[in-house]
Amino acid sequence: MAEPTISVIIPAYNAAAFIAEALLSVLNQTSPADEVIVVNDGSTDNTRQVAASFEPHFGGRLIIIDQANAGVAAARNAAYRRASGELVAMLDADDYYLPAFLATARRAFTLMPDIVLFFGDTEIVDANGPTGRLNSEGKPVRTLPAIEIDGLFKVRGSTFTTLLEGSYIPVCAAAVRRATALAVGLFDLSVRTSEDRDFFCRLALRGPMAFSREVMAHERIHGGNISISTHRVDLARNVLTVMRKLRRPEHACLMSDQERSALEAVYKDEFFNYVYNLSSAGWRAYVKGVAMLPADERLAALHPKHLARALAAAVGMSSND
Incomplete structure (x- = not known):
């Protein structure tokens, strides 16, 4: 051959x-x-x-x-x-x-x-x-x-x-x-x-x-520390975008039941990670980011814990989570 x-x-x-x-x-x-x-x-x-x-x-x-x-x-x-x-x-x-x-x-x-x-x-x-x-x-x-x-x-x-x-x-x-x-x-x-x-x-x-x-x-590997909060938000947003895209029918139809379950678990984790980083970046970033979410994700992003975290970040306080 x-x-x-x-x-x-x-x-x-x-x-x-x-x-x-x-x-x-x-x-x-x-x-x-x-x-x-x-x-x-x-x-x-x-x-x-x-x-x-x-x-x-x-x-x-x-x-x-x-x-x-x-x-x-x-x-x-x-x-x-x-x-x-x-x-x-x-x-x-x-x-x-x-x-x-x-x-x-x-x-x-x-x-x-x-x-x-x-x-x-x-x-x-x-x-x-x-x-x-x-x-x-x-x-x-x-x-x-x-x-x-x-x-x-x-x-x-x-x-x-x-x-x-x-x-x-x-x-x-x-x-x-x-x-x-x-x-x-x-x-x-x-x-x-x-x-x-x-x-x-x-x-x-x-x-x-x-x-x-x-x-x-x-x-x-090049030097430089870019782990600022806005960069963390961008990273989390991009990962969530990937997980959201993989849930589309054209990809999901190729998955086994185990793969679909794994995707759903990671999607939920990455959604929480994104909203956590978004709210930690302050009230303005949080409101702007939530407004850009699809409708089915927006309500979950408005959980009181996330609201409290965004408000705390805006006034320079630390929330408990």
Whole structure:
């Protein structure tokens, strides 16, 4: 059986400092990519020039798309639509592969032709270099029920219920069946901070997934603390939007009874989390946020506990919950 073709897609915004390392890691794969697509997402530095300097090394396999800045999800979607490979491997411009990633991904899809996604582990990199910390630490991937097949692991049953709680799939070490990604509608541009979880949940409803416990890529973490209250509200709103969307009939019809029950439980938790964060942000944010909720959620959001919390936040007091 012929191995599947693979397109590597790299969204890049002001990534001149890192994209050479990303492209070099693709160039150094033991099993070469069939094509590499860089989407220059409106960069104002010399990201495009750095990427273009690699064109001679890829022998016509490097494609650069220029677009106005639209965000990482839109850049990935543009690359998916341009890609021709049976598989799409996603690499962010500031991350980089280990040499065996594409070979391992091809082997996984060849051994398990029904899977829709394969992923490996990643090691976290900070400003000082590799940290020794793994993406999988403390995450469900370490306890997923799986069948070992030639050193790789095929998840038994759906990964949907565990992904509902949060994505543990590192984008920079994931390869997706392109036809399935297109079938589920790619990344949702209306979801700004939970787009990975949303995308992987929808993929999980379409077929099994497999993984390697080996480190397949280095994932760069940038500094900066953005855990301010308004950001927490935005995060919670986006997660609730994802859960609300997954309850739609076109997705719910693909779920088992267990998956639907799990979704309802997470939806309720995330609704409470959103309203809690909203009311903690103060009265004005609370009133504005509640007004934007669908009618069936608005009444629950007006519970006296939430009202009291919003009033307390407005006057600088602390409620008891």
